[in-house]
Amino acid sequence: MKVIFLFLGALLLYHTAGAVIDYHRVPPYEAPTTYTVQKPPLDTPWTYRLGSNPWPEYPRPQLQREHWQNLNGIWKYRNATGPNEPPPWNQDLPHEVLVPSCLESALSGVQGEYTIHSWFSTNFTVPELWRDGRVLLNFGAVDYEAVIYINGQQIAINRGGYATFTIDVTDYVSTGDEPDAVNPIGKQTLQDPNHYFYTPCSGIWQSVWIEAAATEYVTRLDLSGDMNGQVTVNVHTLNSVSGNAEIRIRDRDQSATILAANPFKTNGEFIFTTGQVPKRWSPDSPVLYDVEIIVGGETIRSYMGFRTYENRNINGVYRPMLNGEFIFPFGTLDQGYWPDGIYVAPNRKAMTYDLNMLKAVGFNMVRKHIKVEPSLFYTACDELGLLVIQDMPSPRTGNRIEYSNCTRPPYLPNVDEQADFVDQLGRMVDQLKSHPSIFAWTIYNEGWGQLLTRQNGHYQEFDLVDLVRSRDPTRLISATSGWTDHGAGDFSDTHSYASPKCGTPFYKIPSPAYDPTRIAFQGEFGGIGHNLTDAHLWKVQDAIDTINQTYEINADLNSFNYRARQLLREFREQVELFDCSGGVWTQTTDVEGELNGLLSYDRRVLRVDLNVWRTEIQALYDAAAARGAMNYSIGEPVELELKNHL
CATH class of the missing domain: 2.60.40.10 (Immunoglobulins)
Incomplete structure (x- = not known):
């Protein structure tokens, strides 16, 4: 039997040197804490049911070994003073933390703020039966840069907050650089949370496990x-x-x-x-x-799974194809945020509750919005039959620097930062491409972090499309979802709120005009909202103050469903009259102060009238079938039983 001690330095998001932020809710060093779920600004039905053994399932179903050991559970933790602090050997880290979880989340037991640098530690025993093979240590994801030590030795550094990584630790168990300013971070933000950018996630936020492997x-x-x-x-x-x-x-x-x-x-x-x-x-x-x-x-x-995705010209219109037939993908924008876990669903049942809800309402697709989920999310989509449009997490977004003349130009990556983005894009494709449900890749969302000047005579998104195509020639690609579209990729992808403008001769600036040489797609629309009682609101004043920034707020659920019916019918007419070939409704759930979800942020309120939505969505599929799409039936009515997912 061998006992291993592992220390992890987790660096958050992006470099924030010079930021004037003086608030800390991280437990002080001199006051040790034992693990307990903190009280979040809003909880869910799963918040206090988690226990100390979260996510016990094998984390990577598409590359699964027989002999493995889950390292999720209670680890030790403390905040670090900076990136150059030496490892705290022979010290007992004073606080208990739940892995996997975001340090900012209630589920972590820390619920910290501004947790830029951190130390984690745990110990585990390698089974004696593994002595003749190799021992692999796996991390689902650590945000954003991790330095791993075992038994006094630094053994690995990993960069990339969404990338799974594996370390061969056999030789260590047998007896950093500071992150740059523009990293792929999706909708996380530290310094200026607002209506569309949310609480960040730092630390070990996906499963950790060891497993036994052969020499080869x-x-x-x-x-x-x-x-x-x-x-x-x-x-x-x-x-x-x-x-x-x-x-x-x-x-x-x-x-x-x-x-x-x-x-x-x-x-x-x-x-x-x-x-x-x-x-x-x-x-x-x-x-x-x-x-x-x-x-x-x-x-x-x-x-x-056996399937073929294509972009094909059918009677003069470019259409997305599945298994030789035009398919009409219709789904929701899925942020993947939770009030108690932030970036991490409390457990697998909670995660699949959202996906089952989408199928029950009638959607056949989900757009995973500028976030990469654990492998078990994509396995659930494979099993349920939900197409996935997978976004690349965006770099730090535009409109973040304000000059003395009050202009706010986009913050664009430099050469090194762009190289990091390209590397992470390739790793994401390699990591997920074996899942049959993934239907398309999105490289840029609404121009965030997108280089806007020509290089070598063309825009860089053309090179990125070639890169993704070389890694995975079996999927479609949306190069620029929303705007700043120069003609790359398979989709002419527009965003418009609240009304759709899909494949039409009219459009709204800054969304691009429809390009008939590509698939007409409504990358985002809808976004209508409905206010809730305090019991279902994210109880942070800054979020509450921005509720009125939701695209449209309806007075009650009757008006919410009436307005949804209007927009879905308008969308159906664009399928009937023009070249529209699919779309994305905003969004699956509320997120913090954004109250435009089909579900409330705590997952306790389903806004949709199932009869209304299922009828209108089926009519949408029928309209697409009349234009040559495959027949798609949303099936018999089902009950959404929350209690079955607890």
């Missing part, structure tokens, strides 16, 4: 299957010995039935066709197949 072990698995049964697999390994591997694909409903079994070589693409045409994955039939990869003395479990 898999570091990444790329797996894709098209609608005709062509499989593309690339098994990336370390310490390759023979390079031999085998893939076995089984029908999930009939586990004894092997769809395909083929030997191949690792560390390179291997393409083959299954012996029979597989059942295809789609929103109304989300069929998944179990996969085994045998390599280097170990068996990796995974899964896949």
Whole structure:
């Protein structure tokens, strides 16, 4: 048996040198604290049900090993004075903290503010049965830069607040730079929270685990299957010995039935066709197949779905295609924020409650808005049949610097910062591309962090589209969702509130005019709101003061649903009359002072009249079918039982 001590220095978001912020709610060093859930400004039905064993599920279903140990739970923590503070060896960190969680969240037990630099520690025992192989330490995500020490030695540095990373710690258990000013951070903000930018998340905010691996072990698995049964697999390994591997694909409903079994070589693409045409994955039939990869003395479990996404000209109009048919994707803007966990859902049941609600209302898609979720989120979408438009988390946004003449120019990345953004974009695509539900990638949202000058005769988003396409040629790409559109990517993607303007000859500045050489898509619309009683509000005065900035506020739920019916019908007419091929309604839930969700921020109030919304959404799919789209039925009415998700 071996005991390991691990210290983690987690650096938050972006460099804030010179900022005048003097508020701290981090527990003082001299007052040790034991873990307890703090009282957040607003709780959810799951807040006080979490316990000390959060997220016990295996965190990475598409690359799963048999022998593993979950390190989630109570860790030790303290704030650090800065990036150059030496590791606190032989010191007992005074505070208990829940991992995974945002330090700013109530669930963490800290509920801190301005937690720029931090130390975390834990200890764990490596099972004796693992002694003949390799021991891998995995982090789902740490925001934003992590320095990892084990038993007195610095062993790794990882940069990127959304990237999963793995460290081979075998050799350490056998007996930084400061972040730049513009990092991919999505809607987090430290210095100027406002109506559309929210509480930040720092620390270890996704699962941590160790696992046993063979000497020749898999570091990444790329797996894709098209609608005709062509499989593309690339098994990336370390310490390759023979390079031999085998893939076995089984029908999930009939586990004894092997769809395909083929030997191949690792560390390179291997393409083959299954012996029979597989059942295809789609929103109304989300069929998944179990996969085994045998390599280097170990068996990796995974899964896949067979589907093909394309951009094709149909009768003079460019359409998104799924399995050879025009599909009309319609979903919500999904921020992925929680009042008790900030960036982290309290547990898997809470996370899937949101997704089940979307399916029940009638949506077939979700736009994951400038945030990367844990792998289990995408697995849930794979299983439920929800298409995913995955946004790249944006760099620090524009309109952040105010000069003496009161102008507020966009804050754009320098060369190093842009290189970091491009690196993180590639890592996101590599990390998520094996999930069959991912339908499209979004590179920039509304010009945030987007370079606006030509380089080598063209705009850089064209190069980024090429980069994403080279990493994943099987998906569609929205280069610039909203505006600042120079013609790159598959979509002519407009944002308009509250009314849609999708594929139409009219448009609203700064949204771009419709480009008929690409797919007409309404990247955001709706956004209508409805105020709530204090019991369901985020009880932070700055947020309450900005409620009236919501695009439209309706007096009551009857008027909210009446207005929604108007906008959905207007959207349907644009499908019938023009070239509209899909859209995104804002949004899944309220977030802090933004009261325009289908659900309240605490998930206790469902604003939608299910009969109204399901009728109008089905009519929308029917209108698209009349223009050549596949028939899509939202199915029989269902009850949204919150109690089943507690």
